[in-house]
Amino acid sequence: MEKLVDIRKVYKIYNPGENEVRALDGVTLGIDHGEFIAIVGHSGSGKSTLMNMLGCLDTPSEGSYFLDGEDVSTLSDDELSEIRNKEIGFVFQGFNLIPSLDAIENVELPLIYRGLSKDERRRLATEALERVGLGNRLRHRPMQMSGGQQQRVAIARAIAAKPPVILADEPTGNLDSKSGKDVMRILNELWHEGRTVILITHDNEIANSARRIVKIIDGKIVSDVINDKVPESPARLANHTL
Numbered sequence: 001m002e003k004l005v006d007i008r009k010v011y012k013i014y015n016p017g018e019n020e021v022r023a024l025d026g027v028t029l030g031i032d033h034g035e036f037i038a039i040v041g042h043s044g045s046g047k048s049t050l051m052n053m054l055g056c057l058d059t060p061s062e063g064s065y066f067l068d069g070e071d072v073s074t075l076s077d078d079e080l081s082e083i084r085n086k087e088i089g090f091v092f093q094g095f096n097l098i099p100s101l102d103a104i105e106n107v108e109l110p111l112i113y114r115g116l117s118k119d120e121r122r123r124l125a126t127e128a129l130e131r132v133g134l135g136n137r138l139r140h141r142p143m144q145m146s147g148g149q150q151q152r153v154a155i156a157r158a159i160a161a162k163p164p165v166i167l168a169d170e171p172t173g174n175l176d177s178k179s180g181k182d183v184m185r186i187l188n189e190l191w192h193e194g195r196t197v198i199l200i201t202h203d204n205e206i207a208n209s210a211r212r213i214v215k216i217i218d219g220k221i222v223s224d225v226i227n228d229k230v231p232e233s234p235a236r237l238a239n240h241t242l
């Protein structure tokens, strides 16, 4: 099968010239379907820049990016947003929930862009919220929930449409350790089902939950290892990745 992510010699250069910042400095990275990969690095190392690239939220200054065999470095904004909608569920550090909407409405929102009927949206949103243990909080607004619960709503929103790829930027960054563990357990389950999970973090301990760990310093990948403490997912072993 085609690689899911195939990034070659990608550069992201801000302020070209004397004060240029090479946020990504010649990154080459391949990710297979069904991998659980952590990208770890200090603040300013280029993690979010890479995440934006991987998630088709940004385009490289130089280099190529094939997502599932398709050259995405040349696509228009509309085409990129269509791919994002279909392929990728995003989980952001700051949750990014809409305060005036309750849990189920927040989860339903992105489903609108997929052209689903109201009933279907409600069904998928309810299912996703139950999945993350929030079946009893469907009608709570973000303000009426704990940080851990809000992050779980954000995860439900990311997985409701059942995208094959989950892209999470510091998903545990704002959480206490118990809520952080809940979030990592959910990501692990999604991986075991055959999804690809890409986790961005500055925290080595969190990164150790992933099967593969890539370290980034100053926009460059400096190591890329398989973490033997995390056994391969059942889905990958059975060749049942999504």
Ligand SMILES: Nc1ncnc2c1ncn2[C@@H]1O[C@H](COP(=O)(O)OP(=O)(O)OP(=O)(O)O)[C@@H](O)[C@H]1O
Pocket (backbone or CB within 6 Å): 014, 015, 021, 022, 023, 041, 042, 043, 044, 045, 046, 047, 048, 049, 050, 202
């Ligand atoms: N729009 C921009 N213009 C100029 N420089 C930028 C811009 N965005 C990011 N940078 C620089 O690019 C580098 C990488 O930034 P990035 O946000 O990817 O880091 P990060 O690893 O996500 O850090 P953090 O852990 O703090 O979120 C930093 O040195 C940053 O200052």
Ligand SMILES: [Mg+2]
Pocket (backbone or CB within 6 Å): 047, 048, 049
């Ligand atoms: Mg960042």
